[in-house]
Amino acid sequence: MIALQGIQKYFGANHVLKDIDLTVAPGEKLVVIGPSGSGKSTLIRSMNLLEMPSKGKIVVDGVDLTAPKAEVEKVRESVAMVFQQFNLYPHKTVLENLTLAPVLIKKVPKEAAEESGLAFLDRVGLKNKAHAYPAQLSGGQQQRVAIARALNMKPRVMLFDEPTSALDPEMIQEVLDVMVDLAKEGITMVVVTHEMGFARQVADRVIFMDAGRIIEQGTPEHFFVNPEHERTQLFLSKILRSH
Amino acid sequence: MNGAFADYKWAALVSDWTVFGEGFAHTVLVSGLALLLALLLGGFFGVLSSGSSKLAKGLARVYIESIQNTPLVIQVFFLYHALPHLGIMLPTFAVGVLGVGVYHGAYVSEVVRAGIQAVPRGQLEAAYSQGFSFWRAMRHIILPQAKRMAFPPLTNQAVSLIKNTSVLAMVAGGELMYQADSWSSSNLYYGPAYVATGILYIALCLPLATYARRLEEQTGVKG
Numbered sequence: 001m002i003a004l005q006g007i008q009k010y011f012g013a014n015h016v017l018k019d020i021d022l023t024v025a026p027g028e029k030l031v032v033i034g035p036s037g038s039g040k041s042t043l044i045r046s047m048n049l050l051e052m053p054s055k056g057k058i059v060v061d062g063v064d065l066t067a068p069k070a071e072v073e074k075v076r077e078s079v080a081m082v083f084q085q086f087n088l089y090p091h092k093t094v095l096e097n098l099t100l101a102p103v104l105i106k107k108v109p110k111e112a113a114e115e116s117g118l119a120f121l122d123r124v125g126l127k128n129k130a131h132a133y134p135a136q137l138s139g140g141q142q143q144r145v146a147i148a149r150a151l152n153m154k155p156r157v158m159l160f161d162e163p164t165s166a167l168d169p170e171m172i173q174e175v176l177d178v179m180v181d182l183a184k185e186g187i188t189m190v191v192v193t194h195e196m197g198f199a200r201q202v203a204d205r206v207i208f209m210d211a212g213r214i215i216e217q218g219t220p221e222h223f224f225v226n227p228e229h230e231r232t233q234l235f236l237s238k239i240l241r242s243h
Numbered sequence: 244m245n246g247a248f249a250d251y252k253w254a255a256l257v258s259d260w261t262v263f264g265e266g267f268a269h270t271v272l273v274s275g276l277a278l279l280l281a282l283l284l285g286g287f288f289g290v291l292s293s294g295s296s297k298l299a300k301g302l303a304r305v306y307i308e309s310i311q312n313t314p315l316v317i318q319v320f321f322l323y324h325a326l327p328h329l330g331i332m333l334p335t336f337a338v339g340v341l342g343v344g345v346y347h348g349a350y351v352s353e354v355v356r357a358g359i360q361a362v363p364r365g366q367l368e369a370a371y372s373q374g375f376s377f378w379r380a381m382r383h384i385i386l387p388q389a390k391r392m393a394f395p396p397l398t399n400q401a402v403s404l405i406k407n408t409s410v411l412a413m414v415a416g417g418e419l420m421y422q423a424d425s426w427s428s429s430n431l432y433y434g435p436a437y438v439a440t441g442i443l444y445i446a447l448c449l450p451l452a453t454y455a456r457r458l459e460e461q462t463g464v465k466g
């Protein structure tokens with residue numbers, strides 16, 4: 001589904017991604033963990049080319065995004081992203097947030113987009129907020145709307161970049177519940193998160209990043225039972241203690 | 244009463260009020276069309292200078308800097324006196340709209356650019372992640388949010404634009420200032436002519452300026 005081949009990324013002199021080779025299978029649930037600044041966001045943002053790699057190849061759904069005339073916008077229609085800061089459109093109602101891109105970009109008839117939009121809002125438990133504005137919602141509600149907005153694009157891949165990190169603790173679970181529910185489907189998911197409970201519940205594979213490299217990967221059990229690298233052990237002991 | 248503001252001079256002004264009426268109507272029309280042109284140019288170049296293309300940014304810079312750093316009078320004289328030598332004869336009305344519109348377009352560009360910059364970066368990223376192109380993201384996501392920031396300074400731009408149409412008096416523009424000037428230079432009744440003209444400009448500009456100030460107070464955005 002997604003293949004990153006020989007990726008290098010520099011921000012000026014800062015070498016942020018180093019020799020990344022990573023393939024995500026269709027339907028796979030991949031969780032990415034690692035300390036702050038290790039390159040997790042840059043990695044996941046290169047999967048829809050929000051970041052252009054300095055070197056290497058990114059293939060999504062058979063399309064080489066790094067090719068000179070690649071139809072990046074077309075691919076992004078089926079690769080949805082959920083951000084740490086929600087990034088809902090504040091000048092649109094909740095329902096408009098869900099229908100804007102399907103109608104304008106995918107040319108879905110407005111009524112169909114609204115119908116499916118309401119169904120997704122129902123699924124995240126916010127159908128009654130369809131006509132509210134984002135600023136009227138709590139952080140947890142906003143993030144659930146953001147997930148519904150992503151779903152209304154009917155994507156084949158969902159990318160989550162620390163979707164619960166900006167939330168008050170009491171709101172984290174409601175967002176995780178939606179994500180766990182979503183993971184029961186065939187959709188491909190890549191999730192940057194430190195929620196190890198979530199990882200244990202849904203991940204097919206976990207990768208640990210440090211200083212721009214993928215240091216270690218395996219099943220969630222592998223990480224809990226016998227992580228190989230010292231840096232992984234150190235990192236896990238820190239985040240597990242803080243939870 | 245005698246002197247600069249003698250009663251008979253006012254009486255003459257009142258009986259010739261159509262001269263001023265025509266000028267006033269002309270000023271309103273030129274201002275309206277010039278403002279429209281300024282908004283179109285400002286929108287376009289403001290968006291251009293917010294993109295990632297260096298070439299587009301450079302182009303916008305050249306327009307904005309060359310206009311902002313030369314007097315409006317030179318630009319108007321260029322259109323009126325220099326273009327005919329190149330075989331382009333513009334009617335004075337078009338010189339007015341074009342000259343003032345292009346001039347204020349440069350300032351509107353900067354207002355639009357500042358408004359776009361005030362929209363959080365995540366908005367453009369969210370739009371991109373949904374398959375929006377740069378221009379469509381600007382149109383549907385970014386500019387509607389930038390508008391809130393840009394509205395007070397834009398209203399102030401409209402006020403200076405109206406005042407600046409008076410420059411067209413120098414090229415027989417037919418607008419308010421020109422009409423007042425040619426009326427009074429034939430009968431030398433300068434006093435009433437300029438006072439009346441000033442009042443007409445105030446009638447146009449003061450409501451706009453007041454509106455801008457109220458917007459600034461409401462939104463906390465400085466003009």
Ligand SMILES: Nc1ncnc2c1ncn2[C@@H]1O[C@H](COP(=O)(O)OP(=O)(O)O)[C@@H](O)[C@H]1O
Nearest residue numbers: 011014016034035036037038039040041042043
């Ligand atoms: N747009 C950017 N410009 C410059 N440096 C950046 C940019 N984005 C990220 N970086 C740098 O890249 C490194 C990795 O950042 P990031 O991918 O956000 O890490 P993480 O998500 O794991 O915290 C950091 O050193 C960060 O400062």
Ligand SMILES: [Mg+2]
Nearest residue numbers: 040041042162
């Ligand atoms: Mg990050």
